[in-house]
Amino acid sequence: MGEDKLQKLLAELQQQGTVITGDLRDALAVALGKLPLVSQREFDTQAEILKRTREKLARLEAQVELLEQKLAEQEKDSPTSRQ
Known part of the structure; x- marks a missing residue:
C-alpha cells in the first residue's frame, strides 16, 4: 500500500x-x-557596415595625417616663417 x-x-x-x-x-x-x-542576418549586416566604416575612417585618418605633414612642410619652407 505504501508503494502505491x-x-x-x-x-x-x-x-x-x-x-x-x-x-x-x-x-x-x-x-x-x-x-x-x-x-542574425541584421547583426551580420550591421557588422559589415561597421567594418567598412572603420576601414574608411582609417583611410581618412591617413589622408589627414598626410595633409598635416604637407602643411607643416609648407609652413617650414615659407618665406614668412624665416624671419
Missing part, C-alpha cells in the same frame, strides 16, 4: 514538473520577446 502512494506521488510530481516547465518556458518566451533583439 509513492507511485501516485511520483506521478503527481512529474505532472507538476511538466506544468512548471511549461510555465517557465512561457515566461522565458515573454521575457525574450520584450528584449530588443535582432536577427
Whole structure:
C-alpha cells in the first residue's frame, strides 16, 4: 500500500514538473520577446557596415595625417616663417 502512494506521488510530481516547465518556458518566451533583439542576418549586416566604416575612417585618418605633414612642410619652407 505504501508503494502505491509513492507511485501516485511520483506521478503527481512529474505532472507538476511538466506544468512548471511549461510555465517557465512561457515566461522565458515573454521575457525574450520584450528584449530588443535582432536577427542574425541584421547583426551580420550591421557588422559589415561597421567594418567598412572603420576601414574608411582609417583611410581618412591617413589622408589627414598626410595633409598635416604637407602643411607643416609648407609652413617650414615659407618665406614668412624665416624671419
